[in-house]
Amino acid sequence: MTNNCLSGKTALVTGCGRGIGKAIAMTLSNAGADIILNDIDKEAVGLLSEQINATGRRTVIHTGSIGLKKDVEKLFSIARKEFHHLDILVNNAGITRDNMLLKMTDQEWDQVIDINLKGVFYCTRQAAAMMKDQTYGRIINLTSVSALMGNPGQVNYTASKAGVIGLTKTLARELARYQITVNAVAPGFIETPMTETIPDPIKQTIISGIPLGRAGSPQDVANLVRFLSSDDSSYVTGQVISCNGGLYT
Ligand code: NAD
Secondary structure, eight states, X not given: OOTTTTTTOEEEETTOSSHHHHHHHHHHHHTTOEEEXXXXXXXXXXXXXXXXXXXXXXXXXXXXXXXXXXXXXXXXXXXXXXXXXXXXXXXXXXXXXXXXXXXXXXXXXXXXXXXXXXXXXXXXXXXXXXXXXXXXXXXXXXXXHHHHHOOTTBHHHHHXXXXXXHHHHHHHHHHGGGTEEEEEEEEOSBOSTTTTTSOHHHHHHXXXXXXXSSOBOHHHHHXXXXXXXXXXXXXXXXXXXXXXXXXXX
């Protein structure tokens, strides 16, 4: 993979205001891609946009929720108007609303499914329509080790992320005829704002179960996404690739 392996490409990264999404947006832009930045946090994407523009890459910002169809329609109308093509979609935005089953509310269930699963459906449907006409595309979906192992307190989250795996495998088959690849990345325990609220003793227990002996960084995940975004991965589709330090094999 060369330093400029994504030169001339346009990538859209959802939920890239912080954490893993931010590292992905920076990494893809460092590899030469122009980036459409989406997040609900206007200030965060504004700052990231300035950082990326300073490296010479072009950015366009969209502030809105991928869980709302009208926001996603706006996001892709911006992509069409500003760039006319889309090569890479990274469905990164995701939330947790943890609770044990017997305490979980309908709202906690619905919010997580709406953003983590339905949002991926909305964005992927729009992106595939653009990529089909180009006969080229890379779609990368963030799932989770929790979807593979199960995780008490996360029935909504694991169901949404397992749904993303099913969606990935089916779309890899549906879209292959257009030379669009669809893969999922399953991070393990990654240090981001999503995981920083976990109490320290629990964090230490999780880390002690990771064979490589450390939590992952957002950059660890972004490096894998860069590979899946590049032409080096052109014969890889329908796969769920773990990035978890050996936590689950
Ligand atoms: P994070 O909470 O640190 O960041 C998520 C970003 O998504 C935030 O900037 C947030 O504003 C944005 N966002 C939330 N709802 C949105 C919406 N409706 N529309 C657009 N943007 C929205 O999370 P993270 O740890 O960086 O996780 C990124 C992805 O990786 C998620 O899909 C998550 O489920 C997955 N993941 C994370 C871990 C981990 O250990 N951190 C492990 C496995 C999978």
